[in-house]
Amino acid sequence: MKAIAELRNVTKTFAKKTVLDSVNLQILDGEILALLGPNGSGKTTLLKILASILRPTDGEIHFCGVKVTDQNVEKIRMESTLVFQKTVLFSTTVYDNIAYGLRIRKVTKNEIDYKVAQVLKLVRLEGFEKRSTKKLSGGEQQRVALARALALNTRLLLLDEPTANLDPKNAGIIEEVIATTNQELKTTIVMATHNMFQAKSLPHRIALMEDGRITEVETSKEIFGKLSKTLASFAAVENTFAGTAKISEDGSTLIDVGNGVQIVAAAKNVGEVSVFVSPEDIILSKSRFESSARNMFKGKIVEILDLGSVVRLKVDIGKPITVQITKRSFNEMGLNLNTEVFLAFKASSVQII
C-alpha cells in the first residue's frame, strides 16, 4: 500500500519543551492507524501537524508525495480534517456548522443541503439541521463535530480521542461511523486514543507513543500479541495494569498487579499478563456497598478532570485507576479531592490483553 502522508524526522518544541522528538511515520492509504499512548505523549500535537494547522519546528511532512511548505499549506489543509478531543463548535446552528467547510470549498447550496442531511443521518442526528449547537448534549455535539468533518469527504480524517468524553451509547455510534467511513468511503483515518480496548478493535495498525516519540508501529494483532513484553512503556496508559495471573480456587483468574492490588478477571489466564478496565465500567460509591461485582476497592480521589458532561476521577487504590462518571452524579455525590470512595467492577469487565 502506498503512503498518503509521511512524517520525516518531525520535531516540535513549545517554549523549549520538546513535544515531538524526531518522529518518522507513514500513513498508508485506506488504513485506520491508532496513535496509542498516555496523556502528554504527543498524540494531539502529531495530529495537528498532520492536519497542517501546526507547523513542525524541524523535519518534513509529505502529503500525497508533495512536501508541505508555508506556501502550499493552506491548499494541502483541504485534503485532511481534524476532529478535536474537546468538542469545538461554532455558536450557530448544526446546519451552519456542517456547511462551513463546504461553503469554503464553494459547494452549491443544493449540494450542501444534501450533504448535511446525509452526514446527519450517518451520525443518527436526522432533522437536527436547525437546532442551535449550544442546546445539544455533549454526545450530540461530538457527533455534530464528526459529521462536520465527514461532510468534507477529505482523503485523510484525523480524530483526537473521538470517544474519550462520551457515554457508551454515543461512543458506540461514533466507533461505528468510523468503521463505516473507512470501509465504505475508503477514507484513511488516524485516531489518537488511550483506550486500549478501542485500539484493539478498530485500527489496522497501531503506533505506540511515549514522551514525544513513536516507539513501535505494527499491526494491532502484532502489538497486542507481544504487549506484555513491552509493558514498561505502557504502564502510563490509563487503567492498564501488568501483573502475574493465577487461577484461583473458584476458577476465576486472579491477577496480582502489585501494591496489594489484586484484580479478578473472568477470562482464564496464567503468567505475566496485562489487563485493562474501561473507566466507564467502574461503579463508584461513597460507602461500601453490596454487589455482584467481584472487584471491590477502597481508595481516595487524587485527581478530578472535568470533561463537560462527564467527569474523570483518578482514584488511588494502591494503584491509580481512572473512573468515569456523569457530571450529574459527580455533583450529586458531592465528590472532592481526597474524598474516600469505593469502586466496583465485574470480573467480566476486566480485559486481559
Added chain:
Amino acid sequence: MPTTIQRQSLSRAVFVGLRSSMNMLDGLIATLQLSFSVDPRIIEITLRSLFVSGSAALIAALWGIPIATIIAMKDFHGKFLIKTIFNSLIGIPTVALGFLLFLTFSRENGPLGFLRLLYTPTAIIIGEAILITPIIVSLATTAIEAVDPEIANLARTLGASESQASFVVLKEALEGIFLAGIASFNRAIGELGIAQFVGGFIYGQTELLTTGIWIELQLGNQRTSIALMIILLTMVFTINLALNTIQRIRGRE
C-alpha cells in the same frame, strides 16, 4: 470666558432658581409638555447628540476593533504593556482630555489650530472618539480573547485561510464587540467635559444634550434642562433595555 463675578452670580442665580421653583411635579409636567409638544430645538439637540456620539462610536470602532483584533490574536513583545495602557486610559477624566484637546485645537496657538475645528461638532466627535477608544479596545480585546482558542484552528482544519479563520473568531466574539460599541456610545453621549471644552455652547451649532442641560440651567431655563435630562436618561435606559432583551432572547435560543 465669564469673569469670576459673573460666574458667582450665575451660580447664585441657578441656586436661587432651584430653591424657589424646584418642584418635581412642575418639572415633570413641563418635561412631558416639552417632550410631546415637539419643540424643534429639543429635537435638534437630541438628533445632534445622537449624531455626534454615534459618529464618535463608529470612528472608535473603525480603528479600535482592528487594534483589539491584533492585540488579542497576535503574540508580540509589549502586549501586556499595551493592554495595561488601554485599560488605564478607560478612566481618563473627560475634563483633562477636554482641556488637552482645547489646547491642541486652540485657534491662537494650538498645534492643530490651523484646522479651525475648535467649537465645531467635528471637534467633539474627534474628542469623544479618542475618549472611548480605550473602552472599545479593552472590551473588544477581552471579547476576542474569550473565544475558544481552538475556534481558529477549527476553521483552518475545515479549510479556511488565515484571514477567513480570523474572521470566524471575530464573528464568534461579535456579541462582546457589539456590547463594547454600545458601552462606548453610552460613555460618549453622557460625557460633558469634552463637549464643553471643544464644543462650547454655540446655539444651534454645538449644543448637545449634556451641554444643553448645563447651559439651559445657567440661563434659568430649568424646564428645558429637565426635559433634556429626561431625554438623555430615557435614551440611555432604552438602549440598555433593548440590549439586555436582545441578549436574553439570544441566550434562550
